[in-house]
Amino acid sequence: MLKKEEPQDPSVAFRYPRVITYKHSLGYQSKFAHALKMGRIIATKCPVDGRCTIPPRIVCPMHHVKQTEWVDQGQRGKLLSAFKINFPMFDSRTGDLKSWETPIVSIELEGGARMDGWCSETDTEKLKPGMVLEAVWRPAEERQGRVDDILYWKPV
Amino acid sequence: MARRVGIVAVAQTKFEEKPGVHIGELLYQASRDVMKQTGLEFKDDGTGIDCTVASGYDMMSGPGGAYMFLGYIVGAWQREDERVIEDGSMAVYYGAAQILSGHADVALVVGYSKETQIDKNLIECLSLDQIYQRRIGLDFVSSAALQAMRYTTKYGITPEQLAKVVVKARKNAKNNPYAYCCDSLSVQDVLRSTMLCDPIRVQEAKPTPVDGACALILANEEKAKKLTKKPVWITGVSSCYDHHELGYRDLADCDSLVTAASKAYKMAGITNPFKEFDVAEISEHYSYQEPLWYEGLGLCGKGQGGKLIDSGKTQMGGELPVNPSGGVLSGIPHCLAGMHSVVECALQLRGEAGDRQVKGAKKALAHGVDGPAGQLHCVITLEN
Ligand SMILES: [Zn+2]
Numbered sequence: 001m002l003k004k005e006e007p008q009d010p011s012v013a014f015r016y017p018r019v020i021t022y023k024h025s026l027g028y029q030s031k032f033a034h035a036l037k038m039g040r041i042i043a044t045k046c047p048v049d050g051r052c053t054i055p056p057r058i059v060c061p062m063h064h065v066k067q068t069e070w071v072d073q074g075q076r077g078k079l080l081s082a083f084k085i086n087f088p089m090f091d092s093r094t095g096d097l098k099s100w101e102t103p104i105v106s107i108e109l110e111g112g113a114r115m116d117g118w119c120s121e122t123d124t125e126k127l128k129p130g131m132v133l134e135a136v137w138r139p140a141e142e143r144q145g146r147v148d149d150i151l152y153w154k155p156v
Numbered sequence: 157m158a159r160r161v162g163i164v165a166v167a168q169t170k171f172e173e174k175p176g177v178h179i180g181e182l183l184y185q186a187s188r189d190v191m192k193q194t195g196l197e198f199k200d201d202g203t204g205i206d207c208t209v210a211s212g213y214d215m216m217s218g219p220g221g222a223y224m225f226l227g228y229i230v231g232a233w234q235r236e237d238e239r240v241i242e243d244g245s246m247a248v249y250y251g252a253a254q255i256l257s258g259h260a261d262v263a264l265v266v267g268y269s270k271e272t273q274i275d276k277n278l279i280e281c282l283s284l285d286q287i288y289q290r291r292i293g294l295d296f297v298s299s300a301a302l303q304a305m306r307y308t309t310k311y312g313i314t315p316e317q318l319a320k321v322v323v324k325a326r327k328n329a330k331n332n333p334y335a336y337c338c339d340s341l342s343v344q345d346v347l348r349s350t351m352l353c354d355p356i357r358v359q360e361a362k363p364t365p366v367d368g369a370c371a372l373i374l375a376n377e378e379k380a381k382k383l384t385k386k387p388v389w390i391t392g393v394s395s396c397y398d399h400h401e402l403g404y405r406d407l408a409d410c411d412s413l414v415t416a417a418s419k420a421y422k423m424a425g426i427t428n429p430f431k432e433f434d435v436a437e438i439s440e441h442y443s444y445q446e447p448l449w450y451e452g453l454g455l456c457g458k459g460q461g462g463k464l465i466d467s468g469k470t471q472m473g474g475e476l477p478v479n480p481s482g483g484v485l486s487g488i489p490h491c492l493a494g495m496h497s498v499v500e501c502a503l504q505l506r507g508e509a510g511d512r513q514v515k516g517a518k519k520a521l522a523h524g525v526d527g528p529a530g531q532l533h534c535v536i537t538l539e540n
Contacts, residue, residue, distance in 0.1 A: 012287065014286070014290075014291070016282075018278060020274070020278055020279075021274075021275075022217075022273050022274050023175065023272060023273050023274075024273060025174065025175055025176060025177055025178050025179070025270065025272070025273065026176075026178060027176060027177045027178025027180070027181045028178055028180075028181060029178055030176075057180070057228060058178070058180050058181055058184055058229065059184065059228060059229060059231075060228075061228035061233055062228075062233065064197075064198070064228070064231035064233070
């Protein structure tokens with residue numbers, strides 16, 4: 001038994017520095033990634049009700065039929081919702097805590113699919129549902145087929 | 157068992173490195189296959205599939221694989237959709253429980269593994285005790301090495317006996333079109349291969365990375381008889397966890413497997429497993445595990461696993477062929493192995509195992525394992 005005067009540490013801190021690299025197989029989604037490199041947003045379309053989905057899906061999540069058609073979603077969309085993180089949050093790309101100046105927005109694209117991104121307007125008071133936003137891309141040579149090839153969405 | 161659970165359809169993908177295939181495509185392929193075989197879809201009126209049980213280890217593959225993709229891929233969206241993040245045999249167990257309880261009549265059980273997406277040792281290390289073991293560098297491979305050393309020392313199991321396990325696995329895999337590794341190996345080839353983690357050599361460990369998926373449809377007795385002419389009945393099922401801490405166990409024995417097997421056998425009325433089973437599919441991630449699991453499964457006495465290998469009785473054509481598919485040592489991925497054992501046993505009992513068929517097989521033994529040094533075992537007995 002421990003004597004009362006012996007120290008009893010309540011916790012012990014271990015750091016786990018490591019790099020975890022996942023090689024995510026894109027499969028059929030490689031079309032979407034390739035389109036991003038080209039500065040385009042495309043989505044899979046349901047053959048039953050015509051709804052477009054991002055992330056693109058091999059089968060329609062709602063009707064469970066195979067989706068084979070890809071539809072261009074345009075460069076603009078309507079704002080559905082927006083929020084700003086007011087405390088330091090992890091940047092999943094670097095692993096660092098950082099403060100986020102840019103709001104995160106959810107958008108319904110011209111083609112009907114919905115996607116999320118960052119917004120250049122940092123004053124959330126000015127972000128109203130229904131307003132039109134436009135994609136601002138990284139320079140073509142910097143694009144890697146990832147969603148952050150779209151730098152941010154800018155109010156039109 | 158008061159009620160009976162029948163396996164009415166099984167499917168598997170080819171096991172191989174599939175860097176260009178999305179997890180969703182793997183799941184779609186396997187689950188669509190069993191749905192096509194039975195003509196079943198997801199229905200809310202009790203005429204189709206009632207629920208899903210899925211296994212897959214999200215951290216091992218990157219995305220929340222099972223959570224993100226499964227619901228919509230198999231059509232389980234807005235339906236009961238359970239997850240098992242353990243060996244796939246536990247998903248079969250859970251699916252059987254859903255039916256035994258009367259909660260569901262028909263269940264879809266699916267599992268996937270996408271080992272090409274991650275260096276799995278990075279993740280396995282995190283499965284060990286965070287205060288006392290991780291910092292030593294223990295993971296599943298090194299835990300297995302500790303067990304291999306202890307087991308072979310205590311019972312005098314020889315390197316040659318263990319090498320024969322690998323030779324048998326690869327030879328059997330030649331008859332299995334789904335297998336990953338089916339190269340001809342000699343005992344000397346195995347013994348000369350690079351040391352991976354003393355005393356385990358590279359050829360004595362599960363080949364990695366491998367991707368693949370399996371699926372089964374389970375049904376209650378009444379529906380199973382309507383859905384197929386060749387139902388395979390789950391007659392007994394049990395699992396058992398041992399201590400997580402390696403030092404709490406004698407690694408030379410596998411007490412949790414003894415318990416899991418005896419409970420499953422009791423349920424199935426099996427008293428002499430070696431004589432009664434016609435075929436077995438056992439999850440051996442390392443060569444030493446096959447003789448050790450023989451012992452735990454009661455196929456031979458303690459310390460007799462090496463002699464059973466020597467006897468040739470577990471080879472194709474022997475009294476009890478073990479792993480006609482080639483098993484895990486020919487490349488069945490982590491997490492999927494036990495489900496794959498059930499799938500293979502079902503094919504054997506349906507007489508649909510092709511070139512690896514054990515003629516006239518009536519009773520089969522399927523086994524899955526997870527955790528460091530065989531912490532969790534699951535035993536499923538099957539009959540046609
Ligand atoms: Zn649809």
